Structures are given as C-alpha cells and as structure tokens.
C-alpha cells in the first residue's frame with residue numbers, strides 16, 4: 184500500500200500519463216474486436232484516470248484500490264464515479280460487470296502467484312458470462328535499473344531509483360525540502376513469468392484472446408505484456 188505522501192507524488196509527477204495513453208489503445212482494441220461493454224471495473228485504479236476516460240466513453244464505471252490516498256485523489260478528480268478502498272485479491276463486484284481492467288503494473292504489486300490466483304478468481308466472479316479481463320504485466324526486458332532520476336522544482340528535490348533484487352523490483356523515492364526528508368518510500372513490485380500467469384488465468388476459468396507486447400497491431404516498441412482474457416461461459 185502506498186502512503187498518502189507517495190500518492191500525492193504519483194499524482195503530481197507525471198505517472199497519470201500512462202493511463203491517459205493506454206485508454207486510447209484500449210478503446211481502439213474494444214472497437215476493432217466488436218466489444219462494447221457497458222459496465223467496467225478498474226482494479227488497482229490509482230488516481231482514477233482510466234475510470235474517468237471510460238465514463239467519458241459512455242461506460243458505467245467504478246474503481247477499487249488498496250491505497251486510501253489513491254482513492255482520495257480519484258474521488259477528487261471524478262466525484263461522479265464510485266471509488267472504493269479494497270484489496271483486489273478479495274474484492275468481488277456485487278453485480279457482474281462486462282469489463283475488468285488492471286493496468287499500470289498493478290498485478291506486479293501482488294506479492295506472489297497465490298495472490299495473483301486469488302485475484303483472478305475474484306475477477307472471474309465479478310464478470311458476466313463472456314466478460315473481458317484486460318491487464319498488463321511487466322516484462323523482464325523493460326526494467327530500467329539505471330542511474331537515479333532526479334527532479335528539482337525549486338522548492339522540492341525528488342529522486343527516484345530503481346533497483347533489481349532477483350525477481351523483485353524496488354523503486355526508491357526520496358523527496359527533500361530545505362534539506363529535510365519529506366518522503367522516503369520504497370515500492371516493491373515483482374516480475375512474473377507470463378506463461379505461469381496465463382496458466383493461472385486458464386485455471387480460474389478464462390480463455391486467452393491476446394497475449395502480446397501491445398494491445399493493438401500498431402504501436403511503438405513496447406515491452407510490457409498486454410493480456411486479454413475472456414470468461415468462459
């Protein structure tokens with residue numbers, strides 16, 4: 184779970200750009216394949232950007248996230264959308280939805296394959312028959328373990344550093360102001376083999392429609408895995 188201080192950094196330092204870019208690919212994928220879901224749930228919804236865009240596209244949407252700070256920001260951005268604090272390894276929708284998404288490495292935040300398997304079962308139970316589940320997964324090739332990335336806005340100094348420890352990826356974030364530390368936090372993510380994740384999906388009652396490094400045929404040299412699965416009847 185992120186602290187509220189880290190959630191503010193997430194919101195202010197450009198990470199909302201990922202769901203902003205992703206949403207056009209998602210809408211294109213749905214339209215190209217003849218899917219027109221009317222109900223949507225975003226797990227690990229963060230600051231709510233994807234839900235906001237899906238609402239604009241006409242869907243009845245909602246978001247769930249473990250971090251209360253993210254949910255507070257999402258509610259401020261989009262007061263019309265229901266957002267809830269919850270753990271996606273246990274959370275089940277009270278009425279079935281036609282599309283579930285989980286993006287921006289949210290699956291990589293889960294601690295082990297057992298947690299992923301629990302999450303998939305919950306998603307299956309939240310979906311209507313033939314409902315779609317679309318998520319992303321970090322690929323080993325994209326982990327940037329390089330020099331620290333630093334930003335200075337005149338008042339605050341922020342330093343991000345990514346370190347790989349086996350299959351764990353640690354993102355260290357430190358914010359200082361007037362030589363005093365304001366935030367010193369480490370976010371832990373984990374790399375999972377895509378084959379094992381897909382096997383868990385099938386065990387949970389899905390068939391896989393797409394597993395590729397981009398959601399659509401066009402696109403740049405992306406390395407993230409995008410997985411589209413459909414609930415079996």
Ligand SMILES: C[S@@+](CC[C@H](N)C(=O)[O-])C[C@H]1O[C@@H](n2cnc3c(N)ncnc32)[C@H](O)[C@@H]1O
Pocket residue numbers: 184185198199201202226227228229230232247248249250253269270271272285286287288289292293
């Ligand atoms: C990198 S952020 C991505 C947020 C958003 N999907 C986006 O694309 O901007 C990962 C999110 O997953 C959430 N998260 C991590 N573990 C979770 C869990 N077990 N249940 C629900 N949300 C979780 C975190 O709180 C965080 O908001």
